[in-house]
Amino acid sequence: MSFLREVDPAWCPGCGNFPLRMNLASTLEEMGVDKSRFVMVTGIGQAAKMPHYLDVNFFNGLHGRSIPVAFAIKAVNPELTVIVESGDGDMYGEGGNHFIHGIRRNFDVTVLIHDNQIYGLTKGQGSPTTRKGQKTSVQLQGVINEPLNPLALAITMDASFVGRTFIGDKEHFNKVVSAAINHKGFSVVDIMQPCVTFNKVNTFKYYKEKLYDVSEADSSYDPTDKANAFKRALEWDDKIPMGIIYVNDKPTYHELHSVLKKGVVLAKEKTAIDISAELKAFR
Amino acid sequence: MRDYVIALSGEAGQGLNTIGDMLALSLFRNGFCIFTDKSYHSRIRGGEYIYRIRVSDTPLFSMRQEFDLIVSLSKSTTLSQLEYFHDKTTLIFDSDSDHVTTEDTGFEMNVMNFPFKTIAKEAGEPRAQNVVALGAILALFKVKMEIPSQLIEEVFSGKDEVIKSNLEALERGYNLELSIDIPDFETNENNYYLVNGTEGTGLGAIAAGCRFLSAYPMTPGTGVMNFLVSRAERYGIVVEQAEDEIAAVNMVIGGSFAGVRSLVTTSGGGFALMQEGISLAAMTETPLVMVDAQRPAPATGLPTRTAQEDLLFVVNAGHGEFPKYVVAPRTPKDAFELTEKAFYIADKYQIPAIILLTESLVDSSATVEAPIHNEEFLQRFVVEGGDKYRRFESTETGVSPRAVPGGKALVRVDSDEHDEEGYITENLKIRKMMVQKRMKKMKGLVGELTAPAKFNLDAPLILVGWGDSWGAIDEFATGRNDVGYVHYTEVFPIDPSIREELEGKRLVSVEGNFTGQFASLLRSKTGLNVEHIGRYDGRPVSANWIQKTLEEEGII
Incomplete structure (x- = not known):
């Protein structure tokens, strides 16, 4: 079952979103995901256009607000596989509050962040992950704010799955993203990709040279070791860690919620509730 | 009396x-x-x-x-x-x-x-x-x-x-046996219920099949969330306290998109934060039901006092142009019935429906007859769809067939302007068609309205009111032959045909605000000249206050 829609995506030639789209579609196909029970939720930005170029159910909502929408879809219909697709501005900037509280809820969702460390759709402003000193269309003298470290933030908040991958390594992408989708709980995958038009620093070559997989580098790497995972997450300048960085198998929102843990699918419940007995309490 | x-x-x-x-x-x-x-x-x-x-x-x-x-x-x-x-x-x-x-x-x-x-x-x-x-x-x-x-x-x-x-x-x-004269009130063989506005709204939501609620606490809107959560286990309702009002409204849109009647509750300041969400619901044609329990504003205002200050704000809420439905119940019984209707209208027309309460309505218990549950309001208007399904198919009524994800059809919705399938488009002919499609719903919507309450319209002075001022206006006008009233609980849209009945009469709107917001709304929709008196000290209007103010203004 192909997840690709026949269409000409409105991204710049050479954009990292092209290989990301192909990698994602093949990952979903290889996993045998049931298309009718799959929903993609996105915000706004170049990354958030993704579902228009796939053949899926989707809710392409407001800038930064994909996580609350995804939460409720999953809450009322746990039979759906829900994926949030977002960019570094959409998720870590506009949607930062929801990112934090989504992790706290630990509902079963996979959040894929196309992190190219720049704003694309609004033309080259610094994003929350743009490194200090980088000159942009607005930060003319270079960025002076500290960059947001998504992996460290997610681990600090005890997200139940934290990973990173690269659009230039299809096999690695498939490994990390499929593990994230299979993981029960809030899964964060920070996806490194170049913006060929607006980011001349974090290029394909830049990522290719610096990225390394934590468990390939160290066969004894234990993703359940939170302190060690956090230490890895802080690495950047010389080497950038990727792979399955942190995993904590803990109960999900559905498993803890007093109503949902009974396995109820609200989207399939009949709506009528007889309240005549309830009214008697007001006599 | x-x-x-x-x-x-x-x-x-x-x-x-x-x-x-x-x-x-x-x-x-x-x-x-x-x-x-x-x-x-x-x-x-x-x-x-x-x-x-x-x-x-x-x-x-x-x-x-x-x-x-x-x-x-x-x-x-x-x-x-x-x-x-x-x-x-x-x-x-x-x-x-x-x-x-x-x-x-x-x-x-x-x-x-x-x-x-x-x-x-x-x-x-x-x-x-x-x-x-x-x-x-x-x-x-x-x-x-x-x-x-x-x-x-x-x-x-x-x-x-x-x-x-x-x-x-x-x-x-x-045994203290105080010596105070008390009227010897009649006791009723009681077929009444003692309900406040919070309970009326909450019961109405449950009866309408609402199974998901998200809110950020804000007085005086918090009560409805508390009411539903107290019944969550009994009826299988998910109540989620959101991190902020923006999350709350987006959650409710998500729940509704996935096929469940959902409700978001707040007060004016929180409602202000939700406006982009209202616009999102309008563009994606996702049913959205909201409660705004009004308090005096601007900004934080008076959290525990009452006002009718949000009317024009709510009627105009959300950027862009789209239909919406706004109700303002007059009693707790009304709150029940109009909440049910709001869910029905939101589903039938796939639009935002807003329930405007006030602090005085949510906090006041009243003796009411049994609220009337309307079975028709349980209709969901959800279709199964198939291979050729188009979420935003152009229709006569402007209402497209709505399927939910997880069924036979793939459901695609977008906050960008989109084509009939739901895909993003910059084709301006399609854009024009979509605007017309959405706005066409207004016609059907006006047909759903019930007429406002009318009393003694032959009188020389006709008071105009909306929402929970009805009790005070009715009490004041009852027993006087020189005053009548027209009172609205469905405050948007307004059926302009009321003009024929009211033309040539002296109309004075009685409102819980300074500027006479309903007077201005009615004037703009009907061309009628409507004066107003307003109370904006944080207290509800009362029959005595109406009398005193009309006298002070030289109206009676």
Whole structure:
């Protein structure tokens, strides 16, 4: 079952979103995901256009607000596989509050962040992950704010799955993203990709040279070791860690919620509730 | 119309709410008609707290501001209320805390000091001073002692010693045998219910099949969330406290998109944060039902007071142009029925539907007939779809077939302008068609409206009102042959055909705001000239206030 829609995506030639789209579609196909029970939720930005170029159910909502929408879809219909697709501005900037509280809820969702460390759709402003000193269309003298470290933030908040991958390594992408989708709980995958038009620093070559997989580098790497995972997450300048960085198998929102843990699918419940007995309490 | 107003006055934290509820419920269960309200500060302890109960022979839906009987536990609170005393007001004061004389009140009136705390102590429970007062008042109304006794047993269920001492305190209160003249109210063979606006709205939502609610706490809108969560286990409802109002509205849109009737509740400031979400619901044609319990604004305003200030804001909420439906219930019964209708309209037209409440409506309990559940309002208008399914298919009515994800059709929705399939488009012909498609729904929507309440339209002066001012307007106009009224509970859209009935009459809108927002809305939709009087001191309009203000303005 192909997840690709026949269409000409409105991204710049050479954009990292092209290989990301192909990698994602093949990952979903290889996993045998049931298309009718799959929903993609996105915000706004170049990354958030993704579902228009796939053949899926989707809710392409407001800038930064994909996580609350995804939460409720999953809450009322746990039979759906829900994926949030977002960019570094959409998720870590506009949607930062929801990112934090989504992790706290630990509902079963996979959040894929196309992190190219720049704003694309609004033309080259610094994003929350743009490194200090980088000159942009607005930060003319270079960025002076500290960059947001998504992996460290997610681990600090005890997200139940934290990973990173690269659009230039299809096999690695498939490994990390499929593990994230299979993981029960809030899964964060920070996806490194170049913006060929607006980011001349974090290029394909830049990522290719610096990225390394934590468990390939160290066969004894234990993703359940939170302190060690956090230490890895802080690495950047010389080497950038990727792979399955942190995993904590803990109960999900559905498993803890007093109503949902009974396995109820609200989207399939009949709506009528007889309240005549309830009214008697007001006599 | 015979009536009698009791005020319980003290500070927050003195248990007045509990005792007020018990007093109200006892009077109601004895067969009297009552209406309550609460006046309090935005704090948990201290400050002034007034719980008022108006007793009458037949149901009333507004408060009279002058107290006939005030039972007070705090001297400073009592003396801050002097403007509501009249020369026949009786003041009962707890003399264990202080002493009040006619020198303090500044005029001759009936002041009684009783050592409530000492009496309670003798009964074995020093904290039961309120229960002594409760007994003393209920004895005046000849309420059978079994009624409050049963309530005490419910409230302190499982604590036998506490029940025993409280029942003793109650009896000692009854035995005080105060000598105060109380009208001999008729008792009804009770087919009534005692419901406040919060409960009416919450019950309506449950009856309509609402199974998901998200909100960020904000007074006075929090009550509806609390009500649903108290029934969540019983009915299988998911209530999620969101990190902010933006998350709350987006969650509710998500729940609705996935096929479940969902509700978001807030007050004005939170509603302001939700506006982009309203626009999102409009563009994605996702049913969205919202509650805005109004408080005086701007900004944080007066959190625990009442106003009708959000009307034009709510009617115009959300950027861009799209249809929406706005209701403003006049009573708790209305709140039930209009909440059900709001879910129905939101589903049928795939638009935002907003329930505008006020602090006074949500906090006031009224004696109402049974709310009428409408089975038709349970229709969901959801289709199964198939391979060729197009979420935004162009139709005669502007309403496209709505499927939900997880079924036979792939459902695609976008906040960008989109084509019939739901894919993003910049084709301007499609854009124009989509605007027309969405706006076409207005026609069907106007056909769903019920006519406003009308009274004595032959009178030379016609008052105009909306929402919970109805009780005061009706009370004022009833029995006068020179005043009629037209009163709206569905405040948007407005059916312009009302113009024919009202043309040439002097129209004065009575509103809980400064600028006369409904007057201006009605004027803009009908071309009628509508004057207004407005109350904006944080208190609800009352019949007396209407009379006084119309006189001051030279209107009557």
